[in-house]
Amino acid sequence: MTDITLKSIKAAQAQIDGRIIRTPTLELRQTGLEQLLPKGCTATMKLELFQKAGSFKARGNLLSLKALTPAQLAKGVTAASGGNHALALAWAAKTCGTSAKIAIPKTADPIRIEGCRALGAELVLCDCIIEAFPKMHEIAEDEGRAIIHPFEGVGMSLGAATCGAEFYADAPELDIVILPVGGGGLISGMSAALKLLNPNIEIFGIEPFGADSMYQSFQSGSPQSLDKVDTIADSLGSPTALPYSYALTRANVTDIIRVTDDDLRQTMRVMNESLKLMVEPACAASLTGALGPLKSYCEGKNIGLLACGANISRTRFMELVG
Structure with a gap:
């Protein structure tokens, strides 16, 4: 397994400097939200939803494409995605002057x-x-395109490490960081970086009951x-879950906690009302963990949360929270 080190994170940051956005952090003390948070805690949220292409995935995609050879870039890239990885790869491919052919569910927003x-x-x-995943491999075989996996590989984890x-x-001063979990690309890289910088920090992952592959792992x-996936x-x-991102996550994360879709819906409402943000369900996962299953554990501590992306239409948002 390729280790993530402080040296490799610094090199990755230099590679993407000026191409991605250094997203801000926000102290959560807003009216309507402050009283919902764990008692006596200080909560800080990194607003990665303001990133290029609308999510943290811009980082790992740009790094992954920069690692390709000129011959690979000439043939183009492919991926499977529920949407955020697809958007980030499309952006990175355009930025790097190559083409992208992506398998995506027709039910995507x-x-x-x-x-x-x-x-x-x-x-x-x-x-x-x-x-979508078998189709990704079929495209790669038929057209010679390089696979840019949505979460498995050093480029994706290292991109997330730059965010961490x-x-x-x-x-x-964070004591605890709570992160969303899909395949594991985000939490694997962010947790590796945070643990390198502060070995005492605790990291928890939040995963939906209907897509709990990392919890099961x-x-x-x-x-x-x-x-099946139902969330x-x-x-x-x-x-x-896959070996590289799983191993990094297992090495650095205290536990994976599951939440319901209804919990995510409620937090989407809270973020909309108190922060004036219209976020997708995944973006609400970190805060859902802090307001729900991890609330008592986080009392009196400095907690970090991540708003990972907001690629959602107003129509879809209203369907979910209305």
Whole structure:
């Protein structure tokens, strides 16, 4: 396994400097939110939803494409995605002067599908996310495109590690960081960076009950796959955990906690009312953990949260929270 080190994180930051946004942090003391938080805590949220292409995935995609050879870039790239990875890859491909052909569920929010096409990506619509992964491999084999996996690989984890390093630089006193979990690309890299910078920090992952591949993997001690994915949090809807991101996550994360779709809906409402943000379900996961299953554990502590992305249409948002 390729280790993530402070040296490699610094090098990655230099590679993407000026190309991505150094997203801000926000102290959560807003009216309507402050009284919901754990008693006596200080909560700080990193606003990665303001990143290029609308999510943290811009970091790892740009790093992954920069690692390709000129011959690989000439043939283009492919991926499977529920939407955020697709948007970030479409952006990175355009930035790096290559083409992207992406397998995506036809049920994805139209704003994501239209956004990818606006950035020049070619999309292959699939019935569900589980079908998108075999299609990704088929495209790679038939067309010679390089696979940019949505979460498995050093580029994706290292991209997330740059986000973790930024968070620590802005909020070095954190005791606990709560992060959303899809396939594991985000939490694997952010947790590795945060643990390198502060070995005493505790990191928890939040995963939907209907897409709990990392939770199942933690329980069994090895990467597990799901027969089906059933959650409103499509950005967290990975059908499988994989060895590299699982191993990094297992090494650095205290536990994976599950939440319901209704919990995510309620936090989406809270973030909209108190922070004036219209976020997708995955973006509400960190705060959902702090307001729900981890609330008593976080009392009196400095907690860090991540708003990971906000690629959602107003129509879809209202369908979920209305």
